[in-house]
Amino acid sequence: MKKSSTYQYVLAAFGAAIIAVLAQVTIPLPLVPITGQTLAIGLVVTILGAKLGTLSVLLYILLGAVGIPVFTGFVGGLGIIVGLTGGYIVGFLPTAIIMGLYMKKFGLTIPHAIVANVIGMVITLAFGTTWLKIVAELSWNAAFMAGAATFIIPGLLKAALAAWLGVVVRRRLETAHLVEATV
Template structure:
């Protein structure tokens, strides 16, 4: 269980979960609501900094080379430089910072909620900033199209990711399937 193969499988599984949940999409005029942020928060809450961040990196790399893992079964480098690219790149920063926080506080529901809300803010900040420049928008327009519609939904997803992530992590730890990951 402490093999490199096991670590690779855990990382790939995390990336796969993100890819699957990315396909849950609610279209909006500029940026859709997707399951990606829920998935990133969930995976990092379960796997911590190293494997959570590696899962997100793998997900981004798979999408960048053209596999249809991004929302709407899209993929390719063009997605990363398009209007949603800032959110996707923000997932990597979200994962790393959330992971550091989660590793420090382990399986506390309160800290998982705090970590996931911090992650939501990070992703929205990256996405809105990128949208402003790529879309040649004012800061107000970028915020109204790229952050405001996602705040309430983001909090709900943060609560869901924290609750489910801590539940799964505790169960995996009790089954001795995660000790080597932290």
């Protein structure tokens, strides 16, 4: 049964809300904190797929950009996006697109979801590190150490968790006929 456009938009809004809530889970570090945002991005895209997952991420970014306090620390506004951590936020969009396309092409299995989430982690860290280098005027080495190195192990753990939990939740939603079954 094909779900209505309104229903799909509600799912996308729910995905954006999940990202906003998990963004508030933080472990403070000197320049860039470890947050639940990346876990949420992986989880939402794994559950909702390429189209609705990406729409959720776009909605989350737009809500934050216009000043709604959805980013980590209950803040919002363009100042956050152009600040030190803005590259990660901007990187969430290509992360969602590429993750979603990968799972659409290779299937929604836990191993493929893990690969997609790890790819997503690398994309997010690449955007964040590059942005940090430019905005903070750091060397590549300093930007990598502050913007990526610290996050690799936690990122891999979050990628595995998002993949496993995302596939389990997606399958249950399919069984309950709340989302369309994937191929």
